[in-house]
Amino acid sequence: MKLEWHRKLKELLDTAIYIKDIKGEDFLDISFLIKEISKVYEDFYQYDENFIEKFLMQVESRLKFIIEEGEKTLTPYEIVKIARHPQRFTLQDILENVYDSYMELGGEKELNIDPAIICAKAMIVRKVENDLYFHQVMVIGHEKGHGEEFRQGGSAKPWGNEKALRYMKMAETEGTPIHFFIFTPGAYPIEDYPGSAQQIARNLYYMSKLKVPTIAFISEGGSGGAEAIGLADIRLMAEKGYYSVISPEGAAAIEAKLKEGRPPRELVEKCAKALKLTAKDNLEFGTIDKIVPEPPLGARKKDYKFFKRLKLELIRATDEVILQTRSLKFLRKYVLSKQDTEDFKFFVNWNLDEDEIEILIENRYKKYKKMTQWAVCEPKNIFKTFFDFGHNLGLKFKNEIKYRVLKPGHRGFKKFLEELTTESSLLLKPVSDPVKTVYNIIVSKKIRPKLPTPILEEEISPYTSPLALEDKTVTCPEAEKYGCPDIWVPDLYGEFCGVCPNCGYHFPLEYKWYLNNIFDKNSVKIFNNDIASGNPLEFEGYAEKLKEARKRTGLKSALLSFEAKIGGISLVAVMLVGEFRQGTVGVAEGEKFIRAIELAKITRRPFLALVHTTGGIRIHEGTLGLVQMPRCTMAVRDYVDAGGLYIVIYDNNSYAGPVASFLGSAPYQFALKSTRLGFAGPRVIRETTGQDVPPDYHSAENALKRGHIQGIWDRRELRKKLFTALLTMGGKNLYYR
Amino acid sequence: MKIEYQNLNLILQKFKANPYKIYPVVTPHTGYIREFKIKEGDFVKGPFGKWLEKPGSPLFVLERERNQKIIRAKISGIVQKLRTELLNKFVEAEEIILEIKHPLSQEEIISEILLSALYIIKAPETARYILSPTIASKLEKEGLGKVKVKKGDEILIMAFMKRETPIYFSEEGNFVIYHLYFTPFQLIERDQPLIGFCQEENLPYLQKIIERIKEEWSNS
Known part of the structure; x- marks a missing residue:
């Protein structure tokens, strides 16, 4: 009997310590209770049975009361502590x-x-x-x-x-x-x-x-x-x-803009509540x-x-x-x-x-x-919704007919003829040739004239970056290593596309540069621009930051989705814009991404994701932002399985959630030189692993070495490279199944 | 080759009197000096961190074509001979603006002394080097300062583009291997020191001097 009591006492002691860990030392005199229990526990065999029995009953009822009281006042941060507790x-x-x-x-x-x-x-x-x-x-x-x-x-x-x-x-x-x-x-x-x-x-x-x-x-x-x-x-x-x-803790460190060290406890509790x-x-x-x-x-x-x-x-x-x-x-x-x-x-x-x-x-x-579609902030307009729905349906129908019904028939017959001619060319040529000619005359020549191979012509809109308007020189950050001469700013941001001509270091450029310098003249058509980033969690102080970002950039969310052409090849593209909240992804961005990739799927066009900068999932949207990872990856899988060509291009900084989901799952990923990409930044790595990382840990070169990306491109050749990539990887029809 | 005792003592005395090395800081190019970030007698830090990734202390601002460039210290030490009169004046390239008096640490003094006292084999080419197998096994057994070499012994193997060339010891007399300046298979630039040898009879004397340095200089 005594042995069992002893065990029970130990359990009660553990429970008391557990409560102390969760609710804090001052909660309902829990520290005092622990002291009392441990005293009895240590000199257990010196007390007589009656006392112990009574004591156990007393402690048990007391703990029950404390637990019930504790449950009533449970805060989010205490829940976090429960989830992490070793017990x-x-x-x-x-x-x-x-x-x-x-x-x-x-x-x-x-x-x-x-x-x-x-x-x-x-x-x-x-x-x-x-x-x-x-x-x-x-x-x-x-x-x-x-x-x-x-x-x-x-x-x-x-x-x-x-x-x-x-x-x-x-x-x-x-x-x-x-x-x-x-x-x-x-x-x-x-x-x-x-x-x-x-x-x-x-x-x-x-x-x-x-x-x-x-x-x-x-x-x-x-x-x-x-x-x-x-x-x-x-x-x-x-x-x-x-x-x-x-x-x-991480959210608090970001909110307090901490570079090193631990955030204050009150802020951590506040963030736990706000998240x-x-x-x-x-x-x-x-x-x-x-x-x-x-x-x-x-x-x-x-x-x-x-x-x-x-x-x-x-x-x-x-x-x-x-x-x-x-x-x-x-x-x-x-x-x-x-x-x-x-x-x-x-x-x-x-x-x-x-x-x-x-x-x-x-x-x-x-x-x-x-999931999370309820949180999308979009101006409600029944007529427009109806129109969009109809438009999409029409597009779907048209393309289904075009690609599902007409094309396979052509392809199948052509393939069959090819097989026939190559397999038994000598024997059957007199038979197959007339059939082929007749088929060509009837079908192919009429319905589908042969398309000329697209040629990339230098037809981009003349655009000067506002950065280039200053009359001064700048020093390349790699100057000490490679001895780069100073660069004159109008040259750098004009002709050189923000690239140091000596060492190839890429200076950051604003997002508009890409829109104007990669795609054909006047071909960029932005859509779904009404979907705006909101504040679904009502995170304190976030609405003002959002407002400020909107005013500064003139954008409504960090993701731009548009249709464009490169050398006459039509494609659907999205761009994560670094100027808007560091290109973080929330509900609006995820929704726009999915809609864009679905449009690419319906119209059977290649899909391009340009990453100007992304800082991860937007923490102010909590799990609503987080589930954009599986959501968007699912859309990517659907698109790629249907036969689409999905290319991702990284520039500047790309970290965390998006890289670990819908961007990282692309079969073709390329980075521009001087890009930094990875999962977590140096501070987070130091805090979790306790080790410093070398300065080039996140560089594109290392990402290439690991096999994360398929190649490193130069920004000056981006348009040309993309054009070749579309032609070589997409093939002639750019939709390869 | 004999160590000149007198000479060595002189070097030691010189270090004792002035345990510093002076590094002048020059302008990398022409321009105007806009601002001094330090004062005479300030202590500046060189690049630091595990990979020297954190830059040194800022010294002054040099401006050319409205490009304000901060010149930073490349070594730690005390600022002296700061030419404050150059503020907002035009300077030519390679002009000395200030000097950094770098206090030598124990290791730096010992390496200076060793460089002057030892017979040193330098790298004839930029290549990778390894010790010859016999020497390597002896070193493993006996340790530095004990392995004897004679004239004609094969000491090193230079591995370069998959070709291996032996390097022989060419000096008369009894030498022991005293110091290794390289790790095997590391790429060594041309004319960098590889191995330091000490004459056997000089060995106790050299060790005494080094012990003295270790005693007299606090390890800072």
Whole structure:
């Protein structure tokens, strides 16, 4: 009996310490209580049984009261602390308690390519009346550990995310559903091969068309690291979890414009509140689908009731995804929605056939496309909406006819004739030649005259950068290394396109330069310009900054989408403008990107993304900004799979979210010289890894070495290079399937 | 070759009397001097950081064609002979504006002394160098200051464009390897020192001097 009491006392002590960690030392005399408990705990065997029994009862009721009180006044920052606490349940606990049996794949504990990511094949049991059904699932998730150093707190390194991708592919071949568990403060921001940003982009790109049902459970969802395994059909979230675009500390450091050191605590708390990172807020925003309830002040290692509930929710969510693809589902879906116990009323087979997989992927695409659309600030005009809808429909119809019906017929017949002539030219020439001639006369010559090969002519609008109007010279920053002479400003920003003629250093230029110097004269037609960046979180002080940026640049968002021509080749392009809030991506930018790439898909034109500068996802839009990563990547995947040519060109600085998603997932990425691109800046790397990075860590040369980009271009030749790229990579028809 | 004791003592005395090296700062090109960012006697810092990525302290502003260029210190030390009369005056290129008195550290003095006291093999070409296998294994066993070499011994191998050329020791007398200036397979510029040898009989004397320097100069 005494032994059990001793154990119980230890548990109570742990609980008290946990409360102290979450609510602070002064909360309801918790420090005093801890002192009392530890005193009894230390001299446990000197007290008599009666005293201990009474003491236990007393402490238990006291703690219960404190927990209830604490729950009432829980602040967002305290929720963040709960999600990060070493006593919180981890993936290993879930594997032990939710799944019936499991086998860890790709390493265990320290002997692991990345101990922060666990992949396991597991069995989950469904009880239907008195029968047991076993479902096989792949479990992929972050492991924070209960304070072990080697887990890195759940920060997945690039190769850890690569491992996750490998097992996703495995699950896909086997047809088992995947359960993702997200317990990460963020990805480990290093650029070693394959590079944080690149790997996250690859994961997102692959996950967007994964042929198995995927469920994600978020406990601690920190920005890019969470997205790396977070694109799922249903996203569950723990009630005391947080899901955010950036850690509150990071947001505070940016808000306080800190270069070094830790931000003040009050500001961190304020940012935690402003970021709206709790489960309730996220459910309201539609970035998650369901909340898994937790006991007051969060579930811990031994909350078996919570695990039971989690198991129910996981099975239910997987059922829901599967049933959405089935034709006969109505009754079962209804029953499922009423389900609240672990005893299931029916069994759902978790294997999908080919038609169902197609519906699954379509559902996923629709779900992510719809996400955050409510937050798009667009002037409401029913007539215009109607007109746009009709216009799009017309375009779609026209191009479907043109490319789906007419072209394949031509191509098929032509190919057949080619085969015929080459295979048996000698024998059949007298037969095939007349047929070919007749076919050419009837069809080809009339409907489709041969297009002349496009030639790039120097037809750009005369444009002088306002930077070039100063009469002075500047020094190249690389002058000491290469001995560059001073450059006269009108030359530099005029003829030299902002490039040092000696060493090739690229000076930053304003975005208008690109619009006028890359594309043909008067060919740039900006569309969707009405969609404006808003302040959906009502972040304090952000509306003024937005207003200021709008006034200064005359733009409404950081992304410009336009149709343009290069050497007569028509294309759809977007441009992230650095002047507007450092080219950060929010709801408006994501929406514009998706609309532009869909237009490119409908009209079967190449798609170009020019990155003037991007600083990542806009933190002031919280998770609404963050989900633009999977949203846009999905649109990219859809476009590329349909046969589009997607080219990305980086200039100046490109960091974080966009590079780790819709830009980084492009098959063709090029950077101009002097570009810096990567996942996190030097300050963040120093703070997370404790190591300094060399000054050329993010340079384009290193990105090329790692295989992130396909080549480094010179700005002076950008127009020519793009033209060649479009011709060589797109082929004659620029739409190669 | 013998170390001239007198000479060495003289060098030591000179360092003691004046443990500084003077680095003049000259203008890189013509222009007007617009502003002095330092005063006489200020301490300036050279480039620092792990990769010397952080620039040195600003010294003065030189302006040509309305391009204000900040000239920075390339070495740490004390500013002296600052020509304040040049403010807003036109200066030619390569004109000395100030001097930086750089206090020599212990290692710098020792390396200066070693350069004058040792027999040094310099790199004949810009190439990669490795020690010959026999010398390398001996060095590993016995350490610096103990491996003896004779005339005609193969000391180094110069590896250049996949061709390997041996370098032989050409000096009469008993020498020991005292100091290595390179790491194997590192690209060495022409005429940079590779290995320093010391005559066996001079060895105790040299070691004594170095110990004395280590004692007398605080390691700052």
